[in-house]
Amino acid sequence: xxxxxxxxxxxxxxxxxxxxxxxxxxxxxxxxxxxxxxxxxxxxxxxxxxxxxxxxxxxxxxxxxxxxxxxxxxxxxxxxxxxxxxxxxxxxxxxxxxxxxxxxxxxxxxxxxxxxxxxxxxxxxxxxxxxxxxxx
Numbered sequence: 340x341x342x343x344x345x346x347x348x349x350x351x352x353x354x355x356x357x358x359x360x361x362x363x364x365x366x367x368x369x370x371x372x373x374x375x376x377x378x379x380x381x382x383x384x385x386x387x388x389x390x391x392x393x394x395x396x397x398x399x400x401x402x403x404x405x406x407x408x409x410x411x412x413x414x415x416x417x418x419x420x421x422x423x424x425x426x427x428x429x430x431x432x433x434x435x436x437x438x439x440x441x442x443x444x445x446x447x448x449x450x451x452x453x454x455x456x457x458x459x460x461x462x463x464x465x466x467x468x469x470x471x472x473x474x475x
Contacts, residue, residue, distance in 0.1 A: 340374050344390055346399055346415045353399055353420040360391040361413050363406050364466075372408055379408040383417065385462040387469045398423035400470035402463055423470035431468040435475070438464035 344361055346354040361372040364386030370379075383406055388399045404417030438461040445457035465475050 340411065342372065342374055342411050342413055344413045344415070346388065346390075346401070346417065346420055348417050348420045351420075353417075353422060354390060354397070356392060358390045358392045358413075362389040363415070364388060364401065365406070370406075372413055374411050376408050376411075378410075379406070381406050383415070385459070386466050387423075388415065388420075398470040398472070400426065400463075400466040402466070421467065421470065423472060426467050426471035428468070428471040428473050431464070431471045432473055435461075435464040435468045435473070 341357040341359060342361060344354055344356065344358045345352065359373075363370040363372065363381065364384045366382045366384045370381065372379075383401060383404045385403050386401065388401045390397045390399065400421045400423065401415070401417045402419035404415065406413060406415045438457070442457040442461045445453045449457065469475055
């Protein structure tokens with residue numbers, strides 16, 4: 340018996356298929372979901388969602404949202420998502436380096452708003468790079 344997994348962003352459905360396991364980047368830490376999991380509703384952090392289908396792990400960068408688990412169905416509604424295979428690793432590394440620089444600048448003398456924006460941009464860049472298979 341498998342899980343039915345749907346990852347839905349405002350502009351597209353990123354994943355709609357069965358899977359053996361899902362690892363969610365929840366706001367309280369990583370959550371592993373297998374068949375028979377108890378009903379659950381959780382907020383998601385910006386990070387990498389991992390789906391195991393046919394013995395292969397598929398990384399998906401997600402930009403926050405919610406996940407619901409019920410009766411072997413996992414519905415994930417996110418603000419944005421990209422499959423790792425669709426992300427250019429070199430561009431993601433460059434974006435991550437730029438986000439780190441902007442974050443350091445905001446921490447040194449930026450306003451609270453600038454710091455928050457830089458933190459969110461760094462999380463997004465890190466998630467994209469990790470999903471593309473890059474090292475952080």
